[in-house]
Structure formats: structure tokens, C-alpha cells
Amino acid sequence: MKYISTRGDTAHKPFSEVLLMGLAPDGGLMLPEHYPHISEQTLQQWRGLSYSELAFEVMSLFITDIPAADLRDIIKRTYTEEAFGSREITPVRTLSDGLKIQALSNGPTLAFKDMAMQFLGNVFEYVLAKEGKTLNILGATSGDTGSAAEYALRGKQGINVFMLSPEGKMSAFQRAQMFSLQDENIHNIAVHGMFDDCQDIVKAVQNDADFKAKYHIGTVNSINWGRIVAQVVYYFAGYFNATSSNEQKVSFCVPSGNFGNVCAGHIARQMGLPIHRLIVATNENDVLDEFFKTGEYRPRGAENTLVTSSPSMDISKASNFERFVFDLMDRDAVQIQALWAEVGVGKGFDLSLQLDKIHEKYGFVSGRSLHKDRLSTIAEVYQTDGELVDPHTADGIKVAREVREPGELIVCLETALAAKFDATIHEAVGGGVAIPRPAALAGLEDLPQRVQVVPNNADVVKTIIRETLDAAQ
């Protein structure tokens, strides 16, 4: 299997090269040349496999340049009961109104990012060792991505992580998660500024081509194909878990921001998994809801992006969206270049002529959820089912209930645990309610923390990277 760029001007590449790439050199995103089709018979054979066996079957269709035995070993070491809290890895439960919830949030950092990031850590290590390379990840986080990346890459050979975060802006839990890591290859850098300032520093370093090449600077954001391919697996797992035969169809409801999660669902559907609809749930930042309702894509700048109580969905320019539009436009790279040329100059585009195709052929629908919906959904689920769901998952449940057709089987993806967002949970159900936390994280905030606080200045960050790496030589 080789990979192509959505913009059409990049040579076909094998997986292990695509893995170490951010954007394609032509500015597009990498995708497989075609989606493998799963026959009815194969689907039948996959039902009943363990999560890691299923992951191997799905991912080995896309990853053909790593020997099967090695890939199987990497996957087996990744999806363990120890790391994900249960043998099923992504267990499915049913709420009293019949909605199903698939837990993707039982990994080390309690958010679905672990599902892909844990794999990325192991496959990075493997590919780098094989090619005698090193990689230094420079990232910016407002909370979830940074901790998922650090937990996945801690202690890995050949990899350093430099993670920028806005000083004093993350929750105490999120700070403790990142800053309590004592591994020598993890470097936490708190910047006097906002998340956008951290991201600007990352861009400034990325734009210094000499520095980037000399210090092998890479990224782990969700445009990385290695993350998407690992996410395709849990749609299969959720489908098998929620159904008793392959005659049945399932819809998935996905709390969305950067479109990475639901993009994997789209790929699973294209492979032939019997998915009825893909339901995109947004919060107040509803660029994607607008698109799936009207066909108009109008990305917004940071100044028009609201800070909400489901912060991991506060995104108004969905980086993975280009992958879906590429398929929608029958993989016409010239059209993608033209559409994203508009996005590049701060405009959007109008695909309202494609609306029928978006709904009928690709099965997409959408809805949005506001702060008050989030609070009432959390309170309602607590009352009727006695459990606490996190604010992002609540957005999904709200939208699923709204669009549900009679008899439709909907699996809502649980993207984080309530323990990460105690302020919003207490706002919804009252401050006296205890929020369950996995035993391994008891007392997390009391552990010693390691972080350097720096001014909002890219040169200072470069100096830290240079001195750290030169000293390690």
C-alpha cells in the first residue's frame, strides 16, 4: 500500500515515510491510494477477534512495509489491559434510552487521543531504530494532546518531546499529568502567554528550515496518518460489540473538533463496515455543523473561536476535513488545490451542490450542542443512569438524541472521562458529587513536578532545544 497527497504533487510513499511526515511537501494530507474493501466473509471472521488481533487485521491492510510479525508485536504491546483498563480495550455500554456508549477514554490520560498516540509511540520507536534516526517532537497543547503524546513517548529510544503549554491556563489535573513525568526525554515548557502563542512558537521553529533539519524536529498533531489508521480499528470493534450479526447497521456519533476521529469512521465506512450514518457533533464552534447542513465551509480565525466547556472541540479550522473533501470530490487533487487556495486567503467554499452526495452516499449528518445542553445532558444521564459523562461526550449524546431515527442503533463515542473536567461536572450536578477517578491517578496533584517557565519568545525555546540536544550528544 502506497500513500498519495490530497493536493496531488507528492510522490507515492510507503507508510513508514508518511509516519514521520507532518503535512505533505505540497501542503496536502496523505491518504492511501485506495481503501481496502472488506468482504462479508472477512467481516464474519473478524467478529470475535480480540482488540489487538482485530487491530492487526485492519492495520496490516494499510501498513505493508513493516514485516507482519513486527507489526503484530507492536500492536500487541500497545493495546493491553494494563494500558487501557479492560480486556475489551473499548467496552460498549447501553444507556437506559438505548443509546450505546463506546469508551475510548480508558487509556493513561483518560482521553481518546491515547487510542492512537500509544500506537504512534511504539511504531515511531520501531521505525526510528530501524532507520537509525532520531526525532524531536515539538508541540503545543492546551491540555489533552500534550499529555497523550508525553505518556506515549516517555522513555522511548531516539525520541525527545518538547511540549509548550500556556503558563497557568491548564487545569490542576492536566498540569499534574504532564509535569509529574520524570522521564529524561520529556521536556515541559510553560510559556508566559496563551495557547495561540505556544502554537506561534512551534510555527516559528518549523519555519526555521536549518534548525528544523539540524535538530530533526517533528510533530504529533492529528494530521499524522499514523493516528488516523489506528483510529479506524475502534469503529470495527464498536460495530461488533453493538451488534449480533453483520446484517445490522450502526450509526456512530462523534464529538468533533479537528475531524480526525470521524475521518477514521468515514474510512471504516468506505471499507465496507455496515455504518448507517456518521453523526458529527460540534459545540458552539460549529463550522462543521454548518458545512454538513448547508454545504458551505467557512473556517474562522482564532478571534472568532469561542472558549467553551468542551475545550478540545474549540476548533474552527478542521485540519483533517481536507481528507473527506478529497473523497467527496472523487479524489480530484486539482479541485482540492483550488478549494484550499480559498481557505488559504481566509475565505471558505461552497459545496452545496454536493449536499445530497454528502448525506446519501457518505452518510454524514450533524448537530451542535451549547453549554446549557452540555450541563443538562450531564445532569440527565447522571439522574437516569447514575453515571457521569464528560462534557465532550455529553455534546455527542445531546446531538445523537436529537437526530435519532426510529429504531436507529447509535454508538456515541466517549472521548474523555469526567475526572478530567471536574469544574463543568460540578456545575452540572452540584459540587457535592464525587467524581470517580481511576485508582492509578489517585494523589496525582501531590507528585513532584518538572517544568521550565519561559517568556513568550521562540529564540528562548530554540535555545532550550539546542542546549538539551547538544548536551546529550
Ligand SMILES: *Cc1c(COP(=O)(O)O)cnc(C)c1O
Ligand atoms: C481531541 C478531542 C476531541 C475532538 O476530536 P477530533 O479528532 O479533533 O475531531 C473530542 N473530545 C475530546 C475529549 C478530545 O480530546
